Structures are given as structure tokens and as C-alpha cells.
Amino acid sequence: MRDNPLARWSVSGLVALTLLLATTGAGLARPEEAITPVDQYNTSKAKSLASTYRGQLVQFYEQIYHCLPWLGVMKNGIGFRQPRGVEADDRYLSVWVNIDQMDDGSFGTLPAERRVSAMFSRYGVDLLRRMVGLSGIAGDANVHGFGVVLSWLKPGTGRGPSAQPVTETLALFIDKATFGEFLAKRLPAAEFVNRARLSVFDGREALGRLPLEIWEDTFNTTFKLKGYEPPRDQKC
Amino acid sequence: MRSRVIRATLIVGVLFLTGACATSEDWREWRGHNTHFASGEHGFFSLRNNKDGSNPKVYRSDIEDARRQNWWGLYAIRVTPEQIFQN
Numbered sequence: 001m002r003d004n005p006l007a008r009w010s011v012s013g014l015v016a017l018t019l020l021l022a023t024t025g026a027g028l029a030r031p032e033e034a035i036t037p038v039d040q041y042n043t044s045k046a047k048s049l050a051s052t053y054r055g056q057l058v059q060f061y062e063q064i065y066h067c068l069p070w071l072g073v074m075k076n077g078i079g080f081r082q083p084r085g086v087e088a089d090d091r092y093l094s095v096w097v098n099i100d101q102m103d104d105g106s107f108g109t110l111p112a113e114r115r116v117s118a119m120f121s122r123y124g125v126d127l128l129r130r131m132v133g134l135s136g137i138a139g140d141a142n143v144h145g146f147g148v149v150l151s152w153l154k155p156g157t158g159r160g161p162s163a164q165p166v167t168e169t170l171a172l173f174i175d176k177a178t179f180g181e182f183l184a185k186r187l188p189a190a191e192f193v194n195r196a197r198l199s200v201f202d203g204r205e206a207l208g209r210l211p212l213e214i215w216e217d218t219f220n221t222t223f224k225l226k227g228y229e230p231p232r233d234q235k236c
Numbered sequence: 237m238r239s240r241v242i243r244a245t246l247i248v249g250v251l252f253l254t255g256a257c258a259t260s261e262d263w264r265e266w267r268g269h270n271t272h273f274a275s276g277e278h279g280f281f282s283l284r285n286n287k288d289g290s291n292p293k294v295y296r297s298d299i300e301d302a303r304r305q306n307w308w309g310l311y312a313i314r315v316t317p318e319q320i321f322q323n
Contacts, residue, residue, distance in 0.1 A: 036323075084320055167312045167315070171315075203315070
């Protein structure tokens, strides 16, 4: 485990960020758009999973929407997807989120692999853990694993009236057994990373695998947005 | 007369240069959001809260609205779903 470089961020900026940000907002899903429609899958296995677990996917979306308002689910961002390049019809319950954050300057000083590590440690692990907790899905033999796709504004882009924003994106897919071992602390983070399918993108440019480190980060479960309370009946 | 021709040429030239750089995706984005400035809901949020930021009341819809009311003329360069998934 490493020191958390994100701890220095000004989390108070999140309020301003979520209210002001938004050059990366295009493509964010409204609630009815967040879940991949059944007719967009091309295999019966995927269609079946999407139909069977529709309720759990809605529940997952609502949990993100109400409990993690600094994350925005992308359009069709939740579904039983197949990572590009996989030949077998392996289905991963996946979520693609855009992360709203205000950079206080320190994030931009980190090299790309540290930014990716920080984002995965803070948001990726928590989202994977939440997906594992959805009723019935982890135990379904047709679900091969879980995936997270995290996008955020690349530091230094999108400033000024003529600067086009660029997002950095991490996509990581992991099989169920490996993630289970990792959660149970029976598998070192380095081995988890070795077994994961991961790719990093700078805008649309594929950077391939970057060295990924994982450390403890409880932000998602401890941070409170000032003035905001999730609905009383929402379990976070 | 000559100045009109020059002006027309300039306009056509500018349109061509700007249009030539825009992909069909650019135009779709532009057509879908024909205003540059956020308004409406964001204003309501400001009115509901004290100007000094004290006693803020943030509804989930405020956050979502603010996300959507952005500078649509420029959108982020982002990886496409096809680069990550196959269905």
C-alpha cells in the first residue's frame, strides 16, 4: 500500500466542480439511458443476463446517482459487456463513469500512471465491490467478471475559451475469482493487476497497459458533499 | 461592388475553413445544443442559496442540471465505446 496522493486534494472543490464543470458532460446518461438496452447485445447469453438482472442494474445506477453524485454514469454505461479483443463470449458486468473533480494543481503534477492508479484506487475498487454485492450476479456462472471504465478530465486541458478538453480513461476488467481473492486480501495488488485486462487512453489514443498501483482509499464511502443528503430510503 | 465581393469571399472562406475542420460528429454535437450558455436551472440553484455559500441546499437534480448545462460548443475528446467493448 502507498500513501494516498489524492488525500491532499481539496474535496470541498467537488461541490463547485459538480456545479460548474462540465466540459466533459456530453454523453452522460439520464437515468433511463444509463443501462445498455437488451437489443444492443448480440448474443443470447448477454441478452439473458441483461433481462434477468435488469432490477439489479437499475438499483446499481440509483446507488451511484444518489450516493456518489460526483460520478456520472455514461450513456449505456452499465451492462454485461465483452471487452474488446476477447474471443469467447465472456460477459463482465461493467460500469463506465465520468469523474467530476476539481484539480487543485497536485493531480496534474502526477505522472499518468500515478493518476490512473489514484483514480482506480479511489473509484474503481469501490465500484467493483458494489457490483459484487448486487444480488445474484456474482454467483451466476454466465457472469465471467466485472469491469470499470473511469474517465476524467486530463489536467491542463479544457482551460480557456478555445482549449478543447481531453479525457483520460482507464478500462479494467477482472474475472470473478481473482477479484474475490483480492477483496479477501488473499491476493496481492500486484498479482491482481497482472491478471486484469487493462488499458489506458489519452483522449482517443490508446496508451496500452500502464503500471497500476492500488492503495486503500475510502473517499467514496466517507466523503459527504456539503448540503447534500441522499434520499432516506436509499441504501448507500 | 468590389468590397461586397471581397466580403462574400471572406465569409465563404471562413465557413469553408471552419466547416472543413469539423467532423460529422462535431456537427451533430453542435446541432444538438444550439446555445452556448447555461441558464435556467443553474440560476434557480443560485437563487435558492445564500450568495456567500452558507447554508447550501444541493439537490441531486442541481448537480445533474449543472453537468448538462455546459459549454457544448467544445466537447471533450474521449475514447469511444468501440475501443473498449464489443457487444
